[in-house]
Each structure stands twice: as C-alpha cells, then as structure tokens.
Amino acid sequence: MNVTNAEFVTSGTRPAHFPPAELPEVAFAGRSNVGKSSLINILVNRKSLVRTSSTPGRTQLINFFRVNGNLMLVDLPGYGFAKVPLAVKREWGPMVETYLSTRPNLGCVVLIVDIRRVPTEEDQLMLQWLRAYNIPVLVVVTKCDKVSKNERARQASIITQTLGLSRDEMAFFSALSREGRDEVWERIEAILASSQEDPAGSCE
Secondary structure (H helix, E strand, C coil), rough: CEEEEEEEEEEEEEHCCCCCCCCCEEEEEEEECCHHHHHHHHHHHHHHHCCCCCCCCCCCCCEEEEEECCCEECCCCCCCCCCCCCHHHHHHHHHHHHHHHHHHCEHHHHHHHEECCCHHHHHHHHHHHHHHHCEEEEEEECCCHHHHHHHHHHHHHHHHHHCCCHHEEEEEEECCCCCCCCHHHHHHHHHHHHHHCCCCCCCC
16 A cells, blocks of 8 residues: 555544544554554554554553545554553453444454464454454564564464464564565455455454
C-alpha cells in the first residue's frame, strides 16, 4: 500500500468514544513490548504516529488512526507483564473484548508475537478467541533482525506448533530493516478484500 496520509483520530475505552463505524478497521494486538507501535509506524511510514516506549503497558486506551482517508488502524492495549495497577489491567480485558466482539467494521486483527519468545498462554487464548468469533487474523512475527536465519527457522516452527498455525498464516517483520512491510500490507489487503466478498466470514 502506498500510504500518503496517516493521522490520529481519537482514543477511547468504550463504544461511545469510538469513531463512526464507516471505514474498514484493522486492529493490532499483542503482548506488551512486542513491537506493536513500531510495526504500525513502519506500515504508515511515520516515525512517531504511534508513540513507542521502553516501559511496557503505556498504551492503556484503544487508539484509532486513519490512513489515506479510507482505512482505520486500531492500536489495542498490550497484554502481559505490563507494570500497571491491577485495577487498570482488569479493565483491559472487557474493554478489548467489547471492541473486538461488537465492532461491525472490523475486518482483520494483526496478532503480533516476538520471534525470540514462545507464544504465551495469553497469545494462544487471544488467537482462540478471535477464531471463535470468526475474526480474520494475520500473525506477524516481529524483531526478526535479532536472530540468525537458523534460529528464525527454529522459532518459526515453535510458534506455528504452539499457536496451531500453518506457515502461510504468518508474516515476518523487522522494524530495523523494514523487512516484511510490503508483505504485511499485501496480506492485510487480501484479508480485507476477502472479507468484503464474503461478509459471513467477517466479524458481525
């Protein structure tokens, strides 16, 4: 995709805060510190559209970004080891679940995992949950520049086995080298096109 414009629209914690459900949406989910913000910034060719932080858990709202005036990217709060108050953590689950289960224009969820890590129980549960709701998913494996080719192959095998994926359900990405940027966009566009052709297969 040739991105000519990307802008922040709004943040929120519940449907009343969300923008009108007029554009197709692609949501990004993953463990805290998995490289979610960096992935979105590279996809839209912006250095700081989405704020990155060395402190996991900084994203505590659902953030909406409009791309080229015809697509919305949605940054969901990271889950996992974020050092935030327990009361805040307890709000994240219902907030994210409400968005994912009720947003009528949600066309795809990009689930992000770190090439160096074994997918956690939370990653597995998120994928199972998305499948249960028939929400199309693309798994993006980040930080690929941090491992050798042999280690990448070993880790890819572990990830596919742990998550119950086939190889063609994953895309590899590096924010440092920008490897995978075009493939991720191509896969997203293909999923959105397929969802539009087969509305029964998309989130209702």
